[in-house]
Amino acid sequence: MNFVKRASFSVKRRASKTGILLLIIMILGTMISGALSIQQAVENAEKNLKRQLPAVVTIEPNPDKIFEHYELTNEPLGIGPLTIEVIKEIGELPYVSYFDYFIDTITFSRELVPYEVDEQKTFFLKGVNNPEIIDIKEGVL
Secondary structure (H helix, E strand, O other): OOHHHHHHHHHHHOHHHHHHHHHHHHHHHHHHHHHHHHHHHHHHHHHHHHHHOOOOOOOOOOHHHHHHHHHHHOOOOOOOOOOHHHHHHHHOOOOOOOOOOEEEEEEEOOOOOOOOOOOOOEEEEEEEOOOOOHHHHHOOO
């Protein structure tokens, strides 16, 4: 007997088992195709979201590399904060639409009273250069 005849006799003899097997295959196929559709929809949404968001770049020294260099050589790396001239050079590049920089610093005072009193009277200050909100200027918000 050839293979096709055997298969047809098996299907005719065990119709209920064949029907259950066919039903399971259909359910699994539907579930797999649904999962693939969801995965593709998520990837498309991610691509669209990335396309709509503006690119933002942050430039800062890597503290881990500075500490690693100091541990190996016992000498400071000599990298300080970027100077204002370097920041303005980066901002004047043709592919930069907007730029902003902020500087963190710590100061001490005998006259000013901090919100939380400590022995050293330390104040953390942060300042920015550009008063405009980039998201509003770009139309994101």
